[in-house]
Amino acid sequence: xxxxxxxxxxxxxxxxxxxxxxxxxxxxxxxxxxxxxxxxxxxxxxxxxxxxxxxxxxxxxxxxxxxxxxxxxxxxxxxxxxxxxxxxxxxxxxxxxxxxxxxxxxxxxxxxxxxxxxxxxxxxxxxxxxxxxxxxxxxxxxxxxxxxxxxxxxxxxxxxxxxxxxxxxxxxxxxxxxxxxxxxxxxxxxxxxxxxxxxxxxxxxxxxxxxxxxxxxxxxxxxxxxxxxxxxxxxxxxxxxxxxxxxxxxxxxxxxxxxxxxxxxxxxxxxxxxxxxxxxxxxxxxxxxxxxxxxxxxxxxxxxxxxxxxxxxxxxxxxxxxxxxxxxxxxxxxxxxxxxxxxxxxxxxxxxxxxxxxxxxxxxxxxxxxxxxxxxxxxxxxxxxxxxxxxxxxxxxxxxxxxxxxxxxxxxxxxxxxxxxxxxxxxxxxxxxxxxxxxxxxxxxxxxxxxxxxxxxxxxxxxxxxxxxxxxxxxxxxxxxxxxxxxxxxxxxxx
Numbered sequence: 280x281x282x283x284x285x286x287x288x289x290x291x292x293x294x295x296x297x298x299x300x301x302x303x304x305x306x307x308x309x310x311x312x313x314x315x316x317x318x319x320x321x322x323x324x325x326x327x328x329x330x331x332x333x334x335x336x337x338x339x340x341x342x343x344x345x346x347x348x349x350x351x352x353x354x355x356x357x358x359x360x361x362x363x364x365x366x367x368x369x370x371x372x373x374x375x376x377x378x379x380x381x382x383x384x385x386x387x388x389x390x391x392x393x394x395x396x397x398x399x400x401x402x403x404x405x406x407x408x409x410x411x412x413x414x415x416x417x418x419x420x421x422x423x424x425x426x427x428x429x430x431x432x433x434x435x436x437x438x439x440x441x442x443x444x445x446x447x448x449x450x451x452x453x454x455x456x457x458x459x460x461x462x463x464x465x466x467x468x469x470x471x472x473x474x475x476x477x478x479x480x481x482x483x484x485x486x487x488x489x490x491x492x493x494x495x496x497x498x499x500x501x502x503x504x505x506x507x508x509x510x511x512x513x514x515x516x517x518x519x520x521x522x523x524x525x526x527x528x529x530x531x532x533x534x535x536x537x538x539x540x541x542x543x544x545x546x547x548x549x550x551x552x553x554x555x556x557x558x559x560x561x562x563x564x565x566x567x568x569x570x571x572x573x574x575x576x577x578x579x580x581x582x583x584x585x586x587x588x589x590x591x592x593x594x595x596x597x598x599x600x601x602x603x604x605x606x607x608x609x610x611x612x613x614x615x616x617x618x619x620x621x622x623x624x625x626x627x628x629x630x631x632x633x634x635x636x637x638x639x640x641x642x643x644x645x646x647x648x649x650x651x652x653x654x655x656x657x658x659x660x661x662x663x664x665x666x667x668x669x670x671x672x673x674x675x676x677x678x679x680x681x682x683x684x685x686x687x688x689x690x691x692x693x694x695x696x697x698x699x700x701x702x703x704x705x706x707x708x709x710x711x712x713x714x715x716x717x718x719x720x721x722x723x724x725x726x727x728x729x730x731x732x733x734x735x736x737x738x739x740x741x742x743x744x745x746x747x748x749x750x751x752x753x754x755x756x757x758x759x760x761x762x763x764x765x766x767x768x769x770x771x772x773x774x
Contacts, residue, residue, distance in 0.1 A: 282533070283669035284585070286327035287622040288404065290593060293331045294368055294641040296626070297383065309384030310334075310392045322399040325664040326624075328535070329396060330404040330496055332594060333371025333638055334389060336380045340415035341466035342369030345639045348465065358634050359644055368641040371406065372498055373413040373466040377484050389491060402493035404537070407485055409519065410502045411456025411467035418480070419468070420447050425477040427454040427469040427512055439463060458502055459511040472503050473514035482523050489527045494535030500553070501544045524552025537588055537621070539595075549586045555621045558587035565591070565611045566602060570690045570710035573614065577675045577692070587620040592628055594638055600649065601633040606761035609655050610708050613737075613763045614692060616659060617706045619673045629656040655737075662736045662765055667698030676705075677720040681755065687715030691756065695722050705733070705766040709758040718753035723768075726750045733766035740764070743771070 300308040321329060345351055346367045356362050379389045393403045418425050429441040429452040439462035444451045455463025471477050501507055508516035527534050537555045538548045545556035564572045591599040591612055599608055616622045631649025676693040690711035696704040703723060709715045726746035734741040
């Protein structure tokens, strides 16, 4: 089967989902208990990739820290007013080993799940956390030199970034995992990429993980770039990503790497072997609500845009339904998921869940379904299944004033998609609260002397337009605030 140029990915909070399944079964559920009909549904929705968050082994030390940290606990109680101790499983990113947690069924259950996914044409994505490990990882005792160490003075002056740890008979002071702009994560310890032995060990870990899945999402991937690592720790680090991505692709050319990345380092990681990098910049601009900044984001070349992961929410960000009002949410989703790149969607997004679930938690609150938002996403996902959006040619279109002095054109974004057999789709969005008008310049040279029907894939609206008029002035739009059209263009003589 041909790989789509623009695939779709669905993120699942594995432990939370299994808690829900456990409640229905009346016993503890494992990966083997994920129903086949749920996997069928994900395939029918048009996804290519399923990211199962937090399947790896975690330990009691990090779990205890999660339960006792006052700031974190306040966040947990906001999410779950009826919070119980067993709801706090510890962060899925405080890993004690890259083996599937026994409570989830172990490595064999993951193998069986992957086989079930493959039968449905679905690829499995898992986590890789390159920057840090849990404070009770076996390497603490066996290989303490794999971690960034500190001094008594470091601990006294920066207790937010260092911790005393027992390693066998030795008392160590190790750094918490962190990024250079915030205090350390107290349920982790920092790996030392200036040590060649650490690089070798993490290379071995990722090579083994690559046998268990089809791709990895790499947590905070930019933190181990040599320039970032040296800025954070004052140590010269070895280059990791170009080496490991090549090694794995030599073994499996189709293996996929997705980077969580910020600070305008997306292009850097793309050049170091990543298939996709988070497009946080687009997300931020959509949240700000200014159409021009969003439109200008799409000026970048397709060699860059094609390798961006576009999202409106994930486990780190607030829920889209809580961030945007419903009209803005829908307009932002049309922009995000009908642009080029990887379409990255999140469990609970379609039904309008409003509470973000911390990766420390294993239970989610009950929330009502937003049926209007659910219907919107059903229509959007049905559109995304069309070959034109998966393998077509995308371009940003020019919007111009509808008449002199009317500046509402600046609120619009418009895209064209061109597919095989002369298929073409126009995506038009008024990304503002006010009604607006504009003309959209069309890139098609064969419009003349034909009548064209524009059928909206997201509604029952359709318009007939003369091709000569479309060529002369463009497509006239008069669109209410936060509204959009996804027009499939059909030559009436051929229908």
